[in-house]
Amino acid sequence: MILSIVIPCMNEEETVPLLVQRIVAATEPWADSREIILVDDGSTDRTWDVISQACESVPTLRGLRLSANRGHQVALTAGLEAARGERIFMLDADLQDPPELIGDMMAMMDRGYDVVYGRRLSRKGETLFKRATAYVFYRLLNTLSDAKIPNDTGDFRLVNRRALDAVLLMPEKSRFIRGMFSWVGFRQIGVEYVREKRVAGETKYPLRAMIRFALDAVTGFSTRPLRLATRLAFYSLAITFIMVLYAIGSMIFYQTVPGWSSMLIAISFFSGIQLLTLGIMGEYLGRLYIEAKGRPLYFTSEEVGFDTVSETKQKNQ
Template identity: 40%
Template sequence: MPQKRQYPGTRKPKISVVVPCYNEVDVVRHTHARLTGTLRRLSGFEYEQVYVDDGSADGTWEAIESLSRRDPSVRAVRFSRNFGHQAACMAGLREAAGDAVVVIDADLQDPPELIPEMVRLWLEGWSVVSARRRSRDGETLFKKASAFAFYRLLNAVSDHSLALDTGDFRLLDRELVAHLNGTSDKNLFLRGAISWFGFPETSVEYDRDPRLAGESKYTLRKMLALSRRGLLAGSITPLRLSTCVGAAALMGGLGAAALRRDPKLLLRPGAFGAQTLAIGVVGEYLHAVLRQVQGQPDYVVKEQLGTPFRPLVEKERIAS
């Protein structure tokens, strides 16, 4: 059983909430209002809100600037362009200075009102508190089915167990955040990386609400890209699968050719298909290796707002 956390004397634990945003001008003010109302009910805690603008093309950054002028707890990071949701989450984790860090999307499908329960479980000693979805209102049948299948496929082939039916809405302890910030992975799949470190993890269940406004930013292309990243980052099974499929196709082609006595018809197409599949899978892994060795940053910060809890030097030391 995890050991309870205690903060004696006048030391107040600090909670950071990271909010990735991409074209969320219609909802970001509502998000701030609900977050602020929830965080104010956490007596005995200090808090900050870290908004990460992932290259929005609407008025999201201007709305965040307005919030920061009225609320000193608001900090913000603005990317030079759209680098993706995972990069925005990592930027927020690197900026956050709390003893515990909550990551939540700006679209209000994940209720901020769960945060006090997550904080309670964190104080009981859990390093990761994931929000597990019981239902997903307002989403298409295709998205629900594909998400259900993806998590189970990823868990089946992964080298370590993953929390099912969870997204990036989680609370993470500072120690785990420091480990995540110290990783050199340029193609990090955050959900898999959190489980890989093996810290004590529990979950709270909730019913996911429809978006308050706007449309989902996770297009089919982005969903497929995230799925590919998760599969390549979490398991060597696809690479081994290509070897098995290639061997099976070759043996099947040889057997069929022997029975039908027509090697040109069956042997060559079978061998070609197996080789093509194997080369494609190996190419995916080589692309991931290329991303690692290129040395390019995960994202580029164009602008920042607000003052962190503690000096930047200390925050960088923790993340190193």
């Protein structure tokens, strides 16, 4: 049985040496049947050089370099498509998710589970804002989503070949991989752990990236925001009726200038409703546009450690 370890990297030159050291130690029981795949997502520092050097000292280490930065989820997809194992272990390069947990995850999979995901009990070294928004995000997503995604989980998980092949059949460009694994089903279970501080470098998910990621998650797994427009129409009718009563009452009892209140409230309220509705429709339309173009998800420019080193190639999934 081959065990594949897939790790996307973006400007992680400081963390890669320690990452490789801990991965090699954590997967020592499978040393003869493992492959470690590090995917360089268009880094602008020396990440690729560090990966190439590590491949020289660790025979089972492989490096895959994307031709440009395509984002964490695409880089992870590239590694998953390159993985050859019957079991595939995913984690981030920042070492906030402990690779040493693989032993417990493998034991759970031996009991017949197809997906074993890590569930965060707490988050060390993260701001109150980050913890609060993450808490709200997962619960809001499950309220809106048609597929139930476990709360407080990430892409840190162990999956078998059956579950991975099912996910790789999904061709969408705006990818939310943890949601995709939840959607395909099969037997899944969580393993709880405490998320550590980032060992070095800076987070690759600033606020803007987090908002985009959240929009991809919601629009990829729910059509409920589209239905919100219909509900808003009914709510606006009710509020309009209340505004009419208010305007009439103002003219009778307070002798205000006729029309000012009703006009101001009506314009503000309905403008807001229209802009919100257009924004929701625009998010879905934008994703339809991206899907319709049918562009390849990524290109690779270099490989090290694989059996054959190919020229630049495209992946269509």
